[in-house]
Amino acid sequence: MHSHLFNFDAKKSEIGSLVAIQSPESIPFDIQRVYYIYGVDSKKYRRGFHAHRDLEQVLICVKGSLKVLVKTPKEEIIYSLSSPDKGLFIGKMIWREMFEFSKDAVLLVLASKKYDEGDYYREYSDFENAFFSKGNNL
Amino acid sequence: MHSHLFNFDAKKSEIGSLVAIQSPESIPFDIQRVYYIYGVDSKKYRRGFHAHRDLEQVLICVKGSLKVLVKTPKEEIIYSLSSPDKGLFIGKMIWREMFEFSKDAVLLVLASKKYDEGDYYREYSDFENAFFSKGNNL
Numbered sequence: 001m002h003s004h005l006f007n008f009d010a011k012k013s014e015i016g017s018l019v020a021i022q023s024p025e026s027i028p029f030d031i032q033r034v035y036y037i038y039g040v041d042s043k044k045y046r047r048g049f050h051a052h053r054d055l056e057q058v059l060i061c062v063k064g065s066l067k068v069l070v071k072t073p074k075e076e077i078i079y080s081l082s083s084p085d086k087g088l089f090i091g092k093m094i095w096r097e098m099f100e101f102s103k104d105a106v107l108l109v110l111a112s113k114k115y116d117e118g119d120y121y122r123e124y125s126d127f128e129n130a131f132f133s134k135g136n137n138l
Numbered sequence: 139m140h141s142h143l144f145n146f147d148a149k150k151s152e153i154g155s156l157v158a159i160q161s162p163e164s165i166p167f168d169i170q171r172v173y174y175i176y177g178v179d180s181k182k183y184r185r186g187f188h189a190h191r192d193l194e195q196v197l198i199c200v201k202g203s204l205k206v207l208v209k210t211p212k213e214e215i216i217y218s219l220s221s222p223d224k225g226l227f228i229g230k231m232i233w234r235e236m237f238e239f240s241k242d243a244v245l246l247v248l249a250s251k252k253y254d255e256g257d258y259y260r261e262y263s264d265f266e267n268a269f270f271s272k273g274n275n276l
Binding site: 014015022033034036037040046084115 | 152156222239242
């Protein structure tokens, strides 16, 4: 499963911190879409619940904290995100769920493709079938 | 001066809010660089102090609040940003300063070009000279 945490090089000074991201220096794809999630008022809410056929993403918790479950039929990993200078790369064919958002959490996501509903698996069973039909070397 | 505030279409639900941004639907340029500023611990700090020859940007205050001064030799405007669903477009040849950051502020910036030091005016007097030499219809 192609997911991993990595560090951004934050420029820190007395007037604050700045993280700059561009391809290919800081991330492995051109940024085609940006989205951010905020205002998740309860730790009981979970979001995500999908996988992508081809799209890759980098998730950054720019404020607060949250957890991300990444999962295939073969393995699962839970990442804790709580720092603006950490990125979580999630490759294609990986199911993801985000949870335990702190009230102040802001999750920034950079994506390698524009929105395309056909790129989503929204049912885990569909993802599982596709995962095995593509071979289990993902 | 080409700067203006605009609204993003936030998808709001009980599990939180999501703003998705891609060109050309939500912003007028392809995103070549993303950066974010955080941890500005005092309202006395100002940042920015530059203009760009060609680069365009959209500034989004995804958490907290801050102000942005945009300025040419002919006019100046102060924008207050305090909402993740508001974007501030800043065109080329505009001096900008960001200030009055709340302690929790996170400023997300989407840029139309990759980093190029040659695109910056870092001295106001240089910017002013260039502004007038390019004509005053900017």
